[in-house]
Amino acid sequence: EKNSRRGFDEKAYLSSKVLKAGEDPYRQHAFNQLESDKLSSDRPIRDTRHYRCTSVRYDTDLPATSLIITFHNEARSTLLRTVKSVLNRTPPSLIQEIILVDDFSSDPEDCQLLTKIPKVKCLRNTRREGLIRSRVRGAEVATADILTFLDSHCEVNSEWLQPMLQRVKEDYTRVVSPIIDVISLDNFAYLAASADLRGGFDWSLHFKWEQIPIEQKMSRTDPTQSIRTPVIAGGIFVIDKSWFNHLGKYDTQMDIWGGENFELSFRVWMCGGSLEIVPCSRVGHVFRKRHPYEFPEGNALTYIKNTKRTAEVWMDEYKQYYYEARPSAIGKSFGSVADRVELRRKLNCKSFQWYLENVYPELK
Numbered sequence: 001e002k003n004s005r006r007g008f009d010e011k012a013y014l015s016s017k018v019l020k021a022g023e024d025p026y027r028q029h030a031f032n033q034l035e036s037d038k039l040s041s042d043r044p045i046r047d048t049r050h051y052r053c054t055s056v057r058y059d060t061d062l063p064a065t066s067l068i069i070t071f072h073n074e075a076r077s078t079l080l081r082t083v084k085s086v087l088n089r090t091p092p093s094l095i096q097e098i099i100l101v102d103d104f105s106s107d108p109e110d111c112q113l114l115t116k117i118p119k120v121k122c123l124r125n126t127r128r129e130g131l132i133r134s135r136v137r138g139a140e141v142a143t144a145d146i147l148t149f150l151d152s153h154c155e156v157n158s159e160w161l162q163p164m165l166q167r168v169k170e171d172y173t174r175v176v177s178p179i180i181d182v183i184s185l186d187n188f189a190y191l192a193a194s195a196d197l198r199g200g201f202d203w204s205l206h207f208k209w210e211q212i213p214i215e216q217k218m219s220r221t222d223p224t225q226s227i228r229t230p231v232i233a234g235g236i237f238v239i240d241k242s243w244f245n246h247l248g249k250y251d252t253q254m255d256i257w258g259g260e261n262f263e264l265s266f267r268v269w270m271c272g273g274s275l276e277i278v279p280c281s282r283v284g285h286v287f288r289k290r291h292p293y294e295f296p297e298g299n300a301l302t303y304i305k306n307t308k309r310t311a312e313v314w315m316d317e318y319k320q321y322y323y324e325a326r327p328s329a330i331g332k333s334f335g336s337v338a339d340r341v342e343l344r345r346k347l348n349c350k351s352f353q354w355y356l357e358n359v360y361p362e363l364k
Contacts, residue, residue: 008116010041010080017076029075030288031153031185036077039188042084045284047158048181048192050223053280058162062169064096065161065238066142070134071152072103076110078153078286083114085155094161096144097121101134130256136249139241147244150283151235155183155190157282164238164281167226172240173273175264177232178281190284198229198277200362204325205262205307207233213362226276230269230360234261236283247271248343251309253335259306266314269359271349301332308334313341316352 018037019025025034067086071079083098102111102124111122123137139147146168148161164176182191196217200210212220212227220227251263268275308329311319323330356363 008113013080013113014041014076028073029078031075031078031286032187033075033077035186035188036075036081039077039081041077041080042088043081043155045085045155045157045190046192048179048190048282049157049159049280050195052222052224053159053163056163056224056280058166059169062094062162062165063146064094064144065146065148065165066096066138066144066241067098067148067150068101068135068138068142069098069150069152070101070103070131070138071105071111072128073105074110074152079110080114082150082152082154083117083120086150087117087119089156089158090161094165095119097142099123099138099142101125101138103130103134104128128256130254132250132254132256132260133252136252139244139249142241145241146238147241148238149236151285153183153286154236155284157181157284160281160283161238162281163224163278167276167278168238168240171274172243175232175237175239175243175268175273175275176226176278176281177229177237177276178283179277179279180233180236181282181284183284183286185286185288188286192282195223195279196227198227199231199233199261199265199275200360201231201262202325203321203363205259205310205322207231207261209233210362224280226278228359229275229277230363231265232261232275232277234264235285243273247273247347248340251306251313251337251340253337254306254309255302258303259310262307263310263314266310266352266355267344267349270314270352270355271344271347300328304329304332305334308332309337309340313337313344314352318352318356 019034025032098120100111100122104125104127108124114120115122167174167176179193179195181193196212197209198212200208247267250260254260265275311322
């Protein structure tokens with residue numbers, strides 16, 4: 001169906017960007033664009049929640065949220081499906097706005113045309129800023145009291161938002177994320193992720209999903225109960241806006257992508273908050289094997305700069321283990337961290353030793 005004259009013309013939006021015959025469907029986005037383009041923009045997905053989630057009741061007066069989706073040259077079919085899944089599977093009263101931050105994509109219309117959809121706003125960077133600065137920019141214009149950060153290649157599942165808003169409403173210092181289901185990069189099948197994983201890492205600050213420790217597993221009698229996590233994957237989370245601001249937003253001297261989730265995670269835990277995964281919230285995400293875009297300084301160097309800034313500000317004497325695990329980081333420039341060190345002092349944050357003892361004793 002063609003929408004009203006002034007409305008969003010989905011057909012036109014999608015058809016102007018189809019693959020040419022014989023073009024490699026993986027080249028541009030590091031996932032199979034052909035498969036994404038073939039799917040309906042509001043395809044149904046399986047409800048992957050534990051059956052007990054359907055009987056959980058949430059407050060009727062949950063706060064509305066501003067959704068912030070940043071992207072750089074995202075496939076149109078994938079971006080649109082992200083937006084439509086949010087509109088289709090979220091009570092309208094909970095969506096204050098959907099802020100798309102276009103990080104200087106080649107075609108401004110990728111974002112601009114979507115503003116014809118109700119609640120969608122578009123913010124375009126005049127140069128490439130990267131995920132971190134783009135998110136901060138989105139947060140600065142957001143009008144809701146709660147921020148929800150989402151990647152541009154996601155599909156949210158049934159009742160995904162309410163459980164996360166409930167947790168933040170009960171305690172504004174909680175930073176919460178969903179169980180992140182997998183959308184296959186090859187055929188876009190929607191696959192349920194295991195419900196007993198949490199975020200972890202090694203000394204080189206390499207993120208990994210890991211089993212919940214056995215003690216924590218034994219004490220969880222209710223499968224709908226939140227899971228404490230030492231770090232979040234970083235792509236999808238909900239945070240109170242004033243808490244986000246109070247904690248110092250993000251380290252905006254970090255470039256493009258990578259490592260920002262450790263910096264945020266250490267900061268939340270060490271400065272008086274907590275991180276958790278809410279099992280009744282499910283969001284599918286396309287996990288890719290490589291980055292489809294260029295990093296100005298190369299992928300590895302950018303990751304080193306960002307994780308090095310994290311280690312220097314937050315890891316105290318334990319940063320030596322980071323350098324032992326990642327010797328290539330030694331001597332690499334990482335800019336000044338004076339303002340972040342000052343932030344840590346001002347917020348009166350705990351030590352990394354406290355974090356290791358109380359949050360992540362399993363890190364060996």
